[in-house]
Amino acid sequence: MSGRVLVGVKRVIDYAVKIRVKPDHTGVVTDGVKHSMNPFCEIAVEEAVKLKEKKLIQEVVAVSCGPQQSQETIRTALAMGADRGIHVEVSGKDYDSLGPLQVSKILAALAKKEEAQLVILGKQAIDDDCNQTGQMTAALLDWPQGTFASEVSLEAGKVKVVREIDGGLETIKINTPAVLTADLRLNTPRYATLPNIMKAKKKKIANMKPADLGVDLTSRLEVLRVDEPPQRQAGMKVETVEDLVGKLKEAGKV
Amino acid sequence: MLLGRSPCLRLLSLRRCLLQCRSVSSENTAKAAVDKVLSAFRSICGEDGVSLGEAVREQHGKDESVHKCRPPDVVVFPRCVEEVSALAKVCHDHSIPIIPFGTGTGLEGGVGAVKGGVCFSLRNMDQILDLHPEDFDVTVEPGVTRKALNAYLRDTGLWFPVDPGADASLCGMAATSASGTNAVRYGTMRENVMNLEVVLSDGIVIHTAGKGRRPRKTSAGYNLTNLFVGSEGTLGIITKTTLRLYGIPEAMVSAVCSFPSVQAAVDSTVQILQAGVPIARIEFLDDVMIDACNRFSSLSYPVTPTLFLEFHGSERSLEEQVATAEEITQSNEGSDFQWARDTETRNCLWKARHDAWYAAQALRPGCKAYSTDVCVPLSRLPQIIVETKKDLIENRLTGPIAGHVGDGNFHCLMVVDPSDPDELHRVHLFTERLARRALAMDGTCTGEHGVGLGKRVLLREEVGPLAIQVMQGLKDSLDPKNLMNPGKILLQGEL
Numbered sequence: 193m194s195g196r197v198l199v200g201v202k203r204v205i206d207y208a209v210k211i212r213v214k215p216d217h218t219g220v221v222t223d224g225v226k227h228s229m230n231p232f233c234e235i236a237v238e239e240a241v242k243l244k245e246k247k248l249i250q251e252v253v254a255v256s257c258g259p260q261q262s263q264e265t266i267r268t269a270l271a272m273g274a275d276r277g278i279h280v281e282v283s284g285k286d287y288d289s290l291g292p293l294q295v296s297k298i299l300a301a302l303a304k305k306e307e308a309q310l311v312i313l314g315k316q317a318i319d320d321d322c323n324q325t326g327q328m329t330a331a332l333l334d335w336p337q338g339t340f341a342s343e344v345s346l347e348a349g350k351v352k353v354v355r356e357i358d359g360g361l362e363t364i365k366i367n368t369p370a371v372l373t374a375d376l377r378l379n380t381p382r383y384a385t386l387p388n389i390m391k392a393k394k395k396k397i398a399n400m401k402p403a404d405l406g407v408d409l410t411s412r413l414e415v416l417r418v419d420e421p422p423q424r425q426a427g428m429k430v431e432t433v434e435d436l437v438g439k440l441k442e443a444g445k446v
Numbered sequence: 447m448l449l450g451r452s453p454c455l456r457l458l459s460l461r462r463c464l465l466q467c468r469s470v471s472s473e474n475t476a477k478a479a480v481d482k483v484l485s486a487f488r489s490i491c492g493e494d495g496v497s498l499g500e501a502v503r504e505q506h507g508k509d510e511s512v513h514k515c516r517p518p519d520v521v522v523f524p525r526c527v528e529e530v531s532a533l534a535k536v537c538h539d540h541s542i543p544i545i546p547f548g549t550g551t552g553l554e555g556g557v558g559a560v561k562g563g564v565c566f567s568l569r570n571m572d573q574i575l576d577l578h579p580e581d582f583d584v585t586v587e588p589g590v591t592r593k594a595l596n597a598y599l600r601d602t603g604l605w606f607p608v609d610p611g612a613d614a615s616l617c618g619m620a621a622t623s624a625s626g627t628n629a630v631r632y633g634t635m636r637e638n639v640m641n642l643e644v645v646l647s648d649g650i651v652i653h654t655a656g657k658g659r660r661p662r663k664t665s666a667g668y669n670l671t672n673l674f675v676g677s678e679g680t681l682g683i684i685t686k687t688t689l690r691l692y693g694i695p696e697a698m699v700s701a702v703c704s705f706p707s708v709q710a711a712v713d714s715t716v717q718i719l720q721a722g723v724p725i726a727r728i729e730f731l732d733d734v735m736i737d738a739c740n741r742f743s744s745l746s747y748p749v750t751p752t753l754f755l756e757f758h759g760s761e762r763s764l765e766e767q768v769a770t771a772e773e774i775t776q777s778n779e780g781s782d783f784q785w786a787r788d789t790e791t792r793n794c795l796w797k798a799r800h801d802a803w804y805a806a807q808a809l810r811p812g813c814k815a816y817s818t819d820v821c822v823p824l825s826r827l828p829q830i831i832v833e834t835k836k837d838l839i840e841n842r843l844t845g846p847i848a849g850h851v852g853d854g855n856f857h858c859l860m861v862v863d864p865s866d867p868d869e870l871h872r873v874h875l876f877t878e879r880l881a882r883r884a885l886a887m888d889g890t891c892t893g894e895h896g897v898g899l900g901k902r903v904l905l906r907e908e909v910g911p912l913a914i915q916v917m918q919g920l921k922d923s924l925d926p927k928n929l930m931n932p933g934k935i936l937l938q939g940e941l
Contacts, residue, residue: 268601386603386693
């Protein structure tokens, strides 16, 4: 066992930004818009770093798939305590059509190459809300998965995961190597402090291409159109209950 | 949607302004004048940028103080400084009062439109501009709140530490010279505003330190930046502020300690500061406050004067800071010194302090809470707190005390029954006695909340009539028509 954890971090539009659809409806405006690490990926990094601080694992490797700017996201993970990074370069049209299937193939290849004991990902990205990458990665590797984790503990070659599910909390025990996906309440990610940001500049980020890992990036999905949600219509005030019922009938609601 | 009363009634004071200005007596001509002004506003900031709705106006006529709502006649929502300038020019030409509005989280009634007029709600100007991490500065527009800025900065390792409690507009914080729990280490807005973009009452736009300039220090000319900091909208509308940023602390430790007396707690504070410990927060809670917190948050702190401390720094410096502080508290008969390093336990320890406001209100459900705010030299703090507690007991008032003891600043959280005029009156008299007590001890009638509506007389007592004359002279020079937030800070003859 290598004691190595692979953490996937995705560069997304910052959660505080007002999203605007491009005039040609092919996507959203990303130029000049603030980007940052996906919040669930932050939680994943924090969990990995906590495991290292507890000396349960030895090395945290942060991975990101995307254009040049994805390196900034990896640097943030390094500033939070990851040891080294891997930047899988995907740009242009390939990046536009990059989705969970391709990313999970990349992560699976890397997990094998790096002999990772755990792969920790955020449960979903806030731009596409797919919630698929973790599950697909586990399937490709034929590893157990602990998704929607709100608590993780390592116990002698197994991982105990408390999962947030519709009915409440489910506790499972799975063998390692395994894939985990982080839910909101798993932890509170630390801030990157200036001294750690300085130290992170010295940490290594390896570059590679998907082809180096034998991964085909062809997408099986085609985005047809992107639209904003319909504008909220103004409400109407009515004077009497009869008016209300009348209007509801007019609108076909009753 | 315009319902109910005719526009004429709603815009009574607006019409009055126009009538005075134009010496017009006919109702039709006055209405035409109002319509002309409104259409000028609409052509500047769009149809959606002008609101006459009652709910919107009421929202913009009050803050979080006990002062009653004084709604403006119109609320406008400019999107950029050019629109602010154009709107101000229209108001200036027609002699209509202007009230700038950030987040409405003030505590002294600063946004009440006592003479009607136009509220400039600046929330749509919400850009964070010009971040320079290497220079530790950033420029923000008035719609940016301090939590929004810190969330934006989180990846840079920097933060803006001034924390007045509420998630306030940073330009609003500049306008009221806000402060907060960590002023003892990081200073107040006065120390952390480097430059301002201000629209004056006639629409002219100035940059108090020069456009785009952000040197860490300067001796160039009159300090216009600090003239506008704390001017509470009475000298101009702040449309940009350049702020000094700090590195996010590597680590934090929180601690709590109980003391047998107020004197012991304050002595510890002074000694900790004298020992050179760069303490980040040092908060005092009196026994009444601690008791309220125990009940509200199901805690079990000893019911006695208590200090809550927070230390920022590297791991090694924290060890030293905490050891020094513990030694000092012990030498002042402090007991039950507890400290915590990780976020969850720190939050637990400080829970009492964080919930103080709600704990105070929970003492008497159904009542409203009002916070007093005075500041005195550190050495006078024990005396003023002891005298104030005596005053509270003698007058049967509920007023647990919480204070930023490192600055000599404390608040009585007065819990009062809003339907009891006698109690309201007694609270009012109490706060005046408290302010005068602080003034008698070389202090100030307002440490951080500002003068607003309620402390204009006290301000005059504090600085003296000659200094007030100078302030009035500056006001007359920058705002000769007295349009900028009338009725605040300085007493006006006719009010």
